[in-house]
Amino acid sequence: MIRDIKSISIIGSGNVAFHLGKAFSGLVKINAVYSRNKISGHQLANELFVFHAENLEDLIPSDVFLVCVSDDEITNVIEQLNPDQAIIYTSGSVGLSELPKRVNLGVLYPLQTFSKSRSIDLFEVPFFIEGTNEPFAQAIFDLAWKLSRKVIFANSNDRKNLHLAAVMVNNFTNHIDYLAQQFLKSKSLEWDFLKPLISETAKKIQIELPFDAQTGPAVRGDSKIIEKQMAMLDPETKEIYALLSESIAKHHKK
Amino acid sequence: MIRDIKSISIIGSGNVAFHLGKAFSGLVKINAVYSRNKISGHQLANELFVFHAENLEDLIPSDVFLVCVSDDEITNVIEQLNPDQAIIYTSGSVGLSELPKRVNLGVLYPLQTFSKSRSIDLFEVPFFIEGTNEPFAQAIFDLAWKLSRKVIFANSNDRKNLHLAAVMVNNFTNHIDYLAQQFLKSKSLEWDFLKPLISETAKKIQIELPFDAQTGPAVRGDSKIIEKQMAMLDPETKEIYALLSESIAKHHKK
Structure with a gap:
């Protein structure tokens, strides 16, 4: 033993x-x-x-x-x-x-x-x-x-649940950052401009629940901006934008 | 003037x-x-x-x-x-x-x-x-x-592009954090466990391109884990998981 x-x-x-x-x-x-x-x-x-x-x-x-x-x-x-x-x-x-x-x-x-x-x-x-x-x-x-x-x-079950949550907050966040970086690149804009925002987004989440930290067009229900922004994106990123915006709006509906 | x-x-x-x-x-x-x-x-x-x-x-x-x-x-x-x-x-x-x-x-x-x-x-x-x-x-x-x-x-056009990218890296990241937090909550697991990972994910992106920083089942093409994890999720989160995993796999395909 x-x-x-x-x-x-x-x-x-x-x-x-x-x-x-x-x-x-x-x-x-x-x-x-x-x-x-x-x-x-x-x-x-x-x-x-x-x-x-x-x-x-x-x-x-x-x-x-x-x-x-x-x-x-x-x-x-x-x-x-x-x-x-x-x-x-x-x-x-x-x-x-x-x-x-x-x-x-x-x-x-x-x-x-x-x-x-x-x-x-x-x-x-x-x-x-x-x-x-x-x-x-x-x-x-x-x-x-x-x-x-x-x-x-x-136990193994808890560990699997934690690993799944980890995939979400790491891999998926990373990929969204990647899509944003590619988008800016296609517009000849510097990816570096987003870094302070990415940093602050993560810091805010250390002290606030993600629900309370949420801002932006989807949580405000600002469909005008949402439509305009979707029109600016390639089909793949647009689909991700639509699905996530819809999900944000749904969860934040009073 | x-x-x-x-x-x-x-x-x-x-x-x-x-x-x-x-x-x-x-x-x-x-x-x-x-x-x-x-x-x-x-x-x-x-x-x-x-x-x-x-x-x-x-x-x-x-x-x-x-x-x-x-x-x-x-x-x-x-x-x-x-x-x-x-x-x-x-x-x-x-x-x-x-x-x-x-x-x-x-x-x-x-x-x-x-x-x-x-x-x-x-x-x-x-x-x-x-x-x-x-x-x-x-x-x-x-x-x-x-x-x-x-x-x-x-100009206004650049600013709109930057704002769209900001919505992605802030609002969407936040929402994914929210979904992960809700998932852990449903399993009686502490949201706090994810905080060091969220923090490190944002720090890594300050020095590495998101593409290079990517890890996880989707980039590895580990369809076994992807399927198992999808089966653990509610339909809405599952749809987001599927779409993002597919997009990761597509962009990382050699």
Whole structure:
């Protein structure tokens, strides 16, 4: 039974592996990194000053293996590991019961977007924890607690719901920003003009509910402006504009 | 001909009037505030330590009247003023040629979202300037320059395009945040969990193009997750999810 995670090896070398590896470095013993992508695996091992395993079998045994690979690959990786090896994965959308049965299998899901070019303060990032048994879940909780003060036990279902909400506020917001950027580009206007607004929009939402923060033509029911703006857009963006404006108007109707 | 705006009176007492009034206070002489809404008009006049005009006719003559009223009301206000009075309005979506002809009529459009509960650093906020004649436009430019180092001359068409892009990155983002918040609420999960992600999403976009910052199931073409997530949503949110995911996938197709 694992009660205290003192050493980890990392499988994967993507954004999550990179950020968690750097964050855990110095707080817990990192033994090795293995990645299917040899180049970025080697880079991460170098960054962490740890052994780079060329093959999964070469991984140095550790209290846990932290599996930071894409959702589709988790099962495949688990099946290649010693069945007694304790494993933590980091996916929001893969349920514990969807994976091969293991005595010590658990989840540490950081609700954040990671990219190698940006350092992130993990202290406020929520980490959602689940495990096949209570002591192991507690051990993962304690491990996450080294990085964050927002550590929460959550079952696979909650985690999936959180991941879906994350897709909405990150991916969809990003895409709307992209469409706005493309629109401005088509009019030879600088995308940079929108940045203070994007920044303030996100800041406002930290203290106000999105419903209360809402402004603009759709919430005012200003159909004249809505029609004019729709006429300015390409068919695809127009459809998105129409659907979102309709939804705003519907929810804000008194 | 107006070359230097030394005094203003403010018409309106909404978020824009409030923020511009406070920002100009001390930098230019504010003579008076008039607002159709007597209560908030009185509040703003008090905040600025200036005369509160009960009627439009009572407004103290000033180099310019700064008209911060809703788009629909601008024409109505202008028609009630002395035709010789220089006027600046603040709307993104109302073209100069759509308003009654005046010798000195101009625009100062701050591309930002304002609410009375938040103070905003205007120094980085872009102000778009237009005027019926060049000296007046330059005078408005100089006035805006007291507040911001991002002052740009822009015609009505550019301003409308910028306003449309602003609606997208602010109103639509807000609404997606709202839908995510409602979804979490329906699952008894805390909305607060998303806040660090929303914050980081906006920060990332300050340094990366939205296209490059994109992650998630739609950009990966992970149709399994997309289908599962759609099945978790109410019909309205599902439709928005589907349309945006489709659009992401389309634009990111190699």
